[in-house]
Amino acid sequence: MKLKYFNSEQLYxxxxxxxxxxxxxxxxxxxxxxxxxxxxxxxxxxxxxxQWFARLFSFAKGIKAYHAPAPxxxxxxxxxxxxxxxxxxxxxxxxEILGHIFLAGREQYLRYAYKCKRRYLETNNHxxxxxxxxxxxxxxxxxxxxxxxxxxxxxxxLKRRWYENxxxxxxxxxxxxxxxxxxWQGLNPLQKIGWLWKETNEFxxxxxxxxxxxxxxxxxxxxxxxxxxxxxxxxxxxxIGASKINSLMGRKLNDxxxxxxxxxxxxxxxxxxxxxxxxxxxxAKYGYTL
Numbered sequence: 001m002k003l004k005y006f007n008s009e010q011l012y013x014x015x016x017x018x019x020x021x022x023x024x025x026x027x028x029x030x031x032x033x034x035x036x037x038x039x040x041x042x043x044x045x046x047x048x049x050x051q052w053f054a055r056l057f058s059f060a061k062g063i064k065a066y067h068a069p070a071p072x073x074x075x076x077x078x079x080x081x082x083x084x085x086x087x088x089x090x091x092x093x094x095x096e097i098l099g100h101i102f103l104a105g106r107e108q109y110l111r112y113a114y115k116c117k118r119r120y121l122e123t124n125n126h127x128x129x130x131x132x133x134x135x136x137x138x139x140x141x142x143x144x145x146x147x148x149x150x151x152x153x154x155x156x157x158l159k160r161r162w163y164e165n166x167x168x169x170x171x172x173x174x175x176x177x178x179x180x181x182x183x184w185q186g187l188n189p190l191q192k193i194g195w196l197w198k199e200t201n202e203f204x205x206x207x208x209x210x211x212x213x214x215x216x217x218x219x220x221x222x223x224x225x226x227x228x229x230x231x232x233x234x235x236x237x238x239x240i241g242a243s244k245i246n247s248l249m250g251r252k253l254n255d256x257x258x259x260x261x262x263x264x265x266x267x268x269x270x271x272x273x274x275x276x277x278x279x280x281x282x283x284a285k286y287g288y289t290l
Contacts (some may be wrong), residue, residue: 034138036120042124043143043204052248057121057238068126074126075171132210147286150197163192
């Protein structure tokens, strides 16, 4: 193989996936999406170990795992949320629109996964609100729902100053109902982050109820241990040795440093109750105490 016959784009995908073992054009891919072998997509609020999971699955033979492929689809994910909440279009029409957006960002990843005989796995939380469209486009795909204690999630969001007019505001969902605008502005950042946790996980729960149970695995990040990870690996069909799992368990990626007062356990009773008022029913379903 002589590199002088490759353009820069081909060299990029060669570096990402390795040497191609079969051919398929983008147009052929779109007509034959069923050929993509058992891709896996993680659904979550974010701040649930998504980068760590991508690292874990990078050690699985035959799997190409991504945490934040480009484009990351963050602002498009917010659009996906809004168009589904407005419900001005049929589910089929919404899925078609969102399917085109999703493929615009992922068709080359899926194409090279096929060309190089690799399974595609993405842990990026910014595809969460594309779940229905992905399930329709790729009926062979499976999904992993990762949730985390809302207090720990909110602590992380507060540390990152979410919903405080920060530069990442375009990457965060907000209510779309016109009647909610006034009440939304009256919420503090903690309450808004609590709403984000509830709204995202409720969307995922509705999605899970719409697909066969065997297509979805639910994972509690707050009580992660080697045994629950083994169950996840069985679901995804990934083979990773116990020694590798144990060595990774103690390593945190994209971790935040908190002062004791910033952690949920040290919050005031008022702050805890503000979060509980929003998250309590769903938190109880997941076994979390607020």
